[in-house]
Structure formats: C-alpha cells, structure tokens
C-alpha cells in the first residue's frame with residue numbers, strides 16, 4: 001500500500017490529477033470511499049479485504065467529475081468496471097489514471113486500458129461455488145415456488161435505489177424508472193412495482209454486470225437482488241460463452257455470433 | 267383537446283357480413299374525444315374519401331381513425347385524403363377490421379366487441395400522434411453497374427441514355443459476358459457477336475459511361491441515393507492510355523499454353539492477352555499467374571516488342587472511390603464444373619463436352635472456326651448425343667431447380683449440328699421439353715420435324731468409352747423404359763447454370779440477400795423482381811436465376827428504369843417512420859448516454875454518433891444519431907436502449923403504450 005500512497009502523493013503534487021479516489025477508514029470501523037485532493041492527506045488511504053465497495057461508480061458522478069482529472073485505486077472489481085465503462089464509451093484512457101492494486105495491496109502499473117484487459121484475462125469472473133448452489137436451488141424451483149420466492153425476497157424493497165446508486169454500470173442520467181412518458185415502471189414500492197423494477201434492473205445489466213456485489217452491499221434491507229444479476233451472468237457464460245469484460249464495442253445482447261445457441265426458440 | 271373522427275368501412279360485405287359495423291360506429295361515438303363517427307360501404311371510394319374530407323373540415327378534426335382493411339393496402343389512400351383536407355397525413359391511422367377481425371372470426375357478439383376494442387386502441391394512439399413530414403434525402407445521380415455481360419451492358423446504356431452517369435465495373439479484361447461466347451442464338455439463330463459487339467462498342471464510347479474493366483467492388487457503404495463504393499482496379503501491367511492494341515506483345519509472348527477462358531478451355535491463349543478479337547477494350551492485360559516474368563523473374567519479351575512502351579511491370583492494384591446513388595448487380599452466372607458428372611465422364615473423355623464448349627465449336631470465332639470437330643482428334647463427329655438437364659432438377663446433386671435455358675440451347679445445338687454436318691445423326695435425351703416463350707416451341711418443333719433431331723425422353727445413366735466410341739446408356743421412358751445404347755462420337759452436356767463463385771461474398775458486401783443456391787434474391791418474387799431488399803440496389807440478368815437473353819435484356823431495362831425513376835426526382839422522399847434519439851434542453855441535451863450499444867444492435871448500420879459542442883468547439887457530449895437514409899424503422903434500437911432514448915416516429919413508446927392501456931383499462 002505504501003507504493004500506492006507514494007504514487008498518489010506524486011500525482012497530486014505534480015497536478016497530474018486533481019483527486020485520488022480510494023478507500024479510507026470510516027467512523028463506524030468500516031472502510032469508505034475517500035476523495036483526496038491534497039498530497040498531505042494520502043496517508044489516510046487504506047486497503048484491506050473489507051474494501052469491497054466499487055469505487056468506479058464515482059467516475060461517472062457529476063460531483064466527482066467537476067473536481068478534475070482523477071486517479072483511482074483499483075482492485076479487481078474496479079478494474080473490471082473500468083473496462084466495461086470504457087467499452088460503453090463512458091470513460092477514456094486520457095481522462096483517468098488507474099492505480100491497480102493486487103489482492104495484497106501492491107501497486108500494479110498499467111500502461112493503458114488494453115493492459116488492464118489483458119491482466120483481467122487471468123481472473124475468471126465466475127459466480128463462486130456456494131453462490132452457484134443457491135442459484136441452482138432457485139432455478140430448480142417450480143414456477144409457483146419461484147414466483148413466491150421472489151415476491152417474498154423483494155417484498156422488503158422500498159425503492160430507495162441505493163443499489164442503483166452503488167452500481168458502476170448505472171450511470172444513465174435518466175434511468176428508465178424516471179422516464180414517465182410513458183411511465184414504464186410503477187413508482188410505488190408495491191409488489192408489482194418492486195418486481196418490475198428488479199427485473200428491469202437485471203435485464204439492463206445482462207452482459208454488463210461485473211459481479212462486484214456492490215448492489216447487495218448497498219441494500220439497507222439486505223435483499224439478495226444480486227442473485228438476479230448472477231443468474232444472468234451464469235446464463236451468459238453457459239449459453240453464450242461469455243468470458244468477462246472486454247474493450248470490444250457492443251455487448252452480449254446487442255451482438256450475435258453465428259454459432260450462438262438458439263435452443264430457447266422452440 | 268383532440269377532436270377525433272372515426273370512419274368504419276363495410277368493405278362491401280367483407281367486414282359488415284361478420285361485424286356489426288353500425289354498432290362499432292355508435293360505440294366509437296361514445297369514446298372520449300371522438301366528435302364524429304360514421305360507417306360507410308366503401309370508405310376507399312371517392313364518395314367515401316369525400317366523407318372523410320368533409321368531416322375534417324366540418325368538425326375541425328385533429329385526428330382520424332379509419333377502421334377498414336390493411337394499412338398496407340390503403341394507408342396511403344387515407345393519409346392522402348386527410349392531407350387534401352388540410353390535416354397532416356400522419357394524423358390518420360387505420361385499424362384492420364378485415365384481416366384482423368371479420369375474416370378470421372364468425373359473426374358473433376364477441377367479434378363486434380373485438381372490432382370496438384380495435385377502434386378504441388387506435389383512437390387512443392392517434393391522440394398521441396404528431397404531424398410528420400416526409401424525409402428528403404439528396405441523390406447522387408450516378409449508377410454503379412457491377413458486371414459487364416449483356417445485362418450490365420443493357421442496363422448501363424439505358425441509364426446513360428436517360429442522361430445519367432454510369433460506372434460499369436467488369437472483373438474480366440473485356441465486357442461481353444457469356445453472350446460473347448455464344449455462336450448463334452435461339453430462337454432466331456442470329457449470330458450472337460453480331461448483335462452484341464455493337465452494343466459493347468456503344469458502351470465504350472458513350473459519354474455518360476465510365477467503363478472500368480479488370481476491376482471488382484472492394485466495399486460499399488451508405489444508403490439509397492448516397493452510396494460510397496470502393497473499386498479495386500487490378501493491375502493490368504499495361505498502360506492503356508499508351509497502348510495502341512497493336513498485338514505485337516501477345517504475338518511474341520512465349521507463355522502460350524494457357525487454356526483460354528473465352529474458348530471454354532478448347533483453345534489456348536498467351537499470358538499477355540485480350541480475351542477475344544472483338545474485346546472491349548481491345549487492349550491487353552498480363553495474367554500474372556501465368557507470366558514468366560512474374561512467376562520466374564525473367565522474360566519481359568513483351569516489353570521489348572511494345573513499340574509505344576506501354577508495359578508496366580511495376581503497376582499495382584489501385585483502389586478508386588466513387589459516390590453513386592444506385593447500384594445494379596449484373597454479375598451473371600456460371601455453369602457446373604467437370605467434377606459434377608463422374609457418371610458422364612466429363613473431364614475424363616475429351617469428347618464429352620459442355621454446352622458452352624459446343625458454342626465455341628459452332629462459333630465462327632472459335633478454335634475450329636465454326637466447324638464441328640471433336641476435341642480429341644478434330645474429326646467431324648457422325649453421331650452426337652446431347653444430354654439435357656445435366657445436373658439440373660436433380661435433388662441428389664443439390665440442384666432442384668430448372669436451369670431454364672438448356673432445353674432451348676440444346677435444340678439449338680442439335681439444329682446447328684444438323685445444319686453443319688448434313689450426314690450426321692443427333693440424339694437428345696430429355697426429361698421434358700420446356701419451351702415456353704415466343705416462338706420457342708416452334709423452334710424445338712423445327713429441330714425435331716425439319717432437322718430430324720431424335721428426341722428421346724429419358725435419362726442417361728452412364729457414358730463410357732469403348733473402342734474409340736462413347737457408349738451412352740439410357741432408357742426411353744416413352745417406350746416403357748426400354749434400355750437404349752448409343753455409340754456416339756461426341757457427347758454434349760447441357761450443364762446446369764449455377765451462381766457465380768463470388769456471389770455470396772458480393773451479396774454480403776452489398777448487404778443484399780441471396781437464395782439457397784446463392785443467386786441474388788429479388789425483393790418480391792412477383793411484384794419486385796428487379797429490386798433487392800436493400801433500397802437503391804437492383805438486380806438484372808442471370809445473377810438472379812438462370813435466364814435467356816430476351817429475359818435478361820428485359821430485366822436489365824426494367825432495372826434501368828427503376829434507377830432512372832429514382833434519379834428523376836430532385837430528392838428522395840422517405841416515410842418519416844424512423845427512429846430518432848430524443849433531444850432535451852441543455853445541459854442534458856438528451857437522455858441518451860452515448861453507450862452506443864444501439865449502434866451494434868442496429869441491423870442496418872443506421873446509428874452513428876453526434877458530438878454536441880460548446881461555443882468554443884469543445885465536445886460536451888456524444889450522442890447516438892440515427893441516419894435518416896439508412897434507418898428502416900425496425901425498432902430494434904428502441905427495444906435495446908436502456909434509457910428509452912430512442913423512439914420510432916409514428917410508433918412511439920407513448921403511442922404503443924396508450925394503445926395497450928386502452929385495451930387493459932377497458
């Protein structure tokens with residue numbers, strides 16, 4: 001972590017960047033995001049296993065953008081988000097300095113986005129075994145059981161949209177739930193409204209979700225809404241050979257390969 | 267406040283026999299914002315249209331719903347009527363009470379209820395309609411014609427004679443195509459070259475035609491009226507602006523044994539060559555794959571003998587770009603290759619030849635100067651067997667279709683043979699004789715009755731050689747399948763016409779479809795035979811399916827007239843039912859976030875990018891932008907866009923939503 005701090009200080013001093021986005025210790029003993037604008041403050045930067053928030057979410061927030069060019073402390077989940085954002089034209093190489101960190105907190109230098117893309121090839125973006133088991137259990141439920149399961153799971157949602165605020169891929173200025181001509185998704189946090197919101201959220205993340213669990217972490221009700229995106233990821237991998245984020249334009253839903261499976265059309 | 271008029275049509279009895287149209291009109295009169303509702307026997311008739319026009323004026327209507335037949339049939343009619351009464355045509359909607367209701371249901375209460383619902387939906391939709399204007403697209407008045415056979419020649423001449431520019435691209439060193447190889451042509455037996463070569467010359471001399479030979483299309487981008495073509499001019503290794511076409515070079519070229527494509531392999535040519543004496547242009551190219559200099563690094567004899575100094579060994583392929591408004595594909599066809607007929611011994615026995623080779627034997631410009639002499643020993647064959655449908659109509663060989671021209675040219679071949687070899691005997695094995703066409707059946711009858719050609723209905727099972735004769739074994743199905751064996755001196759196969767080898771690749775470059783046999787596909791088998799499914803790209807000749815010269819020329823003129831019609835307009839008018847990316851007040855500009863996932867989703871490459879800049883020219887935002895010329899209004903992008911930033915004009919999300927809600931809230 002010392003290398004990361006040193007680099008951050010250099011960058012701020014030379015004014016190569018105006019802000020360093022990283023982790024610091026929060027007042028409740030849990031890490032939180034830090035936006036360091038003075039080189040003297042870099043010592044407050046930390047990195048440990050609790051640093052799970054996906055900082056890439058700030059890259060598209062207007063409040064952060066107006067601070068000037070950022071550097072970002074980037075463990076695996078942030079790196080993935082950066083590549084996905086780049087493939088969706090949301091960030092450009094020259095607008096950002098990436099301070100990669102290895103799982104044990106060492107600084108990794110990346111020449112460019114392609115180098116990050118290459119680095120990520122070694123880390124499978126898979127749903128872990130325990131989660132897979134849960135997902136399989138859900139998938140094997142009968143239609144009625146599954147309907148009941150999701151209705152119960154989502155009943156607690158009161159539409160605070162914390163999941164959306166935490167997701168690095170939810171960068172739209174005007175989310176579909178706010179489009180009211182027509183009003184696609186009911187505004188109220190009733191059963192139907194919740195169901196529609198969560199289905200839409202999952203569909204909008206199909207082939208884009210970087211599996212960072214930021215949404216789940218952010219949910220004040222602890223709803224397992226990330227199961228939905230994980231199910232999508234699973235399908236993407238199994239049905240369409242999706243291997244993870246790339247800089248290539250277009251995504252899983254917007255493109256096709258001639259050998260794509262079509263066994264769902266019967 | 268909307269003021270909607272509803273007009274329910276009886277369609278004679280087509281609708282009124284099943285749907286209670288009066289009740290529908292009455293029900294509609296009670297819908298919110300409907301100020302006028304009537305039914306009438308034929309809304310599309312003149313009095314029917316007048317009814318609508320008058321109502322628009324009298325009731326100050328802001329929207330019209332015509333409940334009648336398919337919009338495919340009469341939407342333009344009613345939109346025009348509305349426009350004539352001063353209401354924007356796109357404020358008129360049709361609901362289909364015929365195909366969607368009366369034709370598919372019995373006369374019951376529910377059928378009428380459904381009709382009422384259909385009207386209710388459209389009333390709600392039309393309230394959300396917005397006036398639209400047709401889109402005007404500029405047109406580049408130059409046509410690109412690809413392929414210089416008779417189809418391409420005719421198309422080019424017709425377009426050029428209308429006063430428009432044409433770029434004709436031919437991949438071989440000369441234009442002419444298959445027709446230049448033919449001897450005489452059915453059904454009149456006039457000499458092919460004599461009718462073709464004047465037109466070839468006309469092409470070369472026409473001030474409106476730019477002829478580019480030895481060239482192929484590299485890529486095509488853009489859309490109707492506004493295509494950008496890249497054309498690869500293959501290196502000819504000869505500077506045609508200097509060459510006089512004297513022929514000294516090909517007289518001296520030592521590489522002489524190359525099978526001549528023009529003579530279908532029956533003669534040979536040199537490495538520097540013009541394909542045939544009447545070629546246009548009549549200047550040579552060097553075939554690099556057979557040239558001693560290019561292959562072995564030594565020779566350059568042609569250069570030594572070329573007086574004007576036109577040889578350019580260092581010439582390279584050149585890509586030229588052209589802007590064109592329309593494209594006509596006239597790349598013709600091919601015939602199946604030897605390996606197709608192991609049972610007939612083609613390729614194994616020299617005297618088993620194809621129809622095209624027979625054309626060369628019978629042609630005055632051919633290797634035998636028009637005498638029928640068989641390839642093996644140049645003897646005049648005394649007995650010739652013609653096999654029709656060689657490969658065609660043979661599902662086992664993967665060709666289910668009829669090649670269409672073979673019956674006729676086989677009769678022609680047998681006739682020409684009888685005319686040239688009076689003592690000869692000819693036999694034709696056929697499946698049936700397809701001679702539909704003006705003077706065609708008479709032509710075949712003449713072969714049989716006057717020229718005594720022996721027609722045998724049956725298929726040939728095998729051909730093999732025995733004691734210098736070709737034994738043709740078959741059966742006569744008119745004689746109860748009696749086996750027949752003929753000892754022939756020569757066998758001529760009417761080999762199936764197939765698509766050109768490069769046609770699939772070309773179709774993909776052009777984004778047009780092709781059929782399972784890789785012939786180019788017309789947009790509609792009956793009503794749009796020269797159009798493709800890509801606007802501005804047309805077809806003519808045998809590239810669409812095998813066909814004879816009269817049909818090819820007719821189709822070529824048809825395609826040319828489509829191009830001329832397109833070019834005769836000052837601008838192109840298109841239906842405005844296309845996608846648009848929304849625009850909002852600054853600093854938002856649009857809810858589009860510029861993710862460009864729609865760009866990859868659009869099947870027509872219609873989505874591009876637009877930069878919004880501030881006063882100093884700095885880019886503030888990059889948005890998706892739909893190209894009005896390319897968008898087909900399919901709506902894929904609309905379904906795809908997460909932020910709902912794209913809408914189809916005339917079928918906006920809001921319009922669709924209100925239709926659905928009208929149904930659900932009822």
Ligand SMILES: Cc1cc2nc3c(=O)[nH]c(=O)nc-3n(C[C@H](O)[C@H](O)[C@H](O)COP(=O)(O)OP(=O)(O)OC[C@H]3O[C@@H](n4cnc5c(N)ncnc54)[C@H](O)[C@@H]3O)c2cc1C
Nearest residue numbers: 413415416417437443444451452598599621807808814815
């Ligand atoms: C044995 C035989 C006998 C026939 N006899 C008769 C007859 O007596 N009467 C009659 O009416 N019809 C006859 N026909 C049919 C006649 O040949 C065709 O109707 C006619 O040639 C079709 O013309 P086309 O221009 O469409 O195609 P083609 O003649 O095949 O010309 C196509 C042209 O396009 C060029 N080309 C191909 N691909 C490309 C490319 N990618 N880029 C650029 N250029 C390209 C080719 O080099 C060629 O010059 C006969 C056919 C055969 C095989």
Ligand code: SF4
Nearest residue numbers: 858859861862864907
């Ligand atoms: S229109 Fe929608 S899909 Fe296309 S770039 Fe904009 S936000 Fe993305």
Ligand code: SF4
Nearest residue numbers: 868897898900901903
């Ligand atoms: S409507 Fe269809 S053709 Fe038009 S831009 Fe959208 S996807 Fe492309």
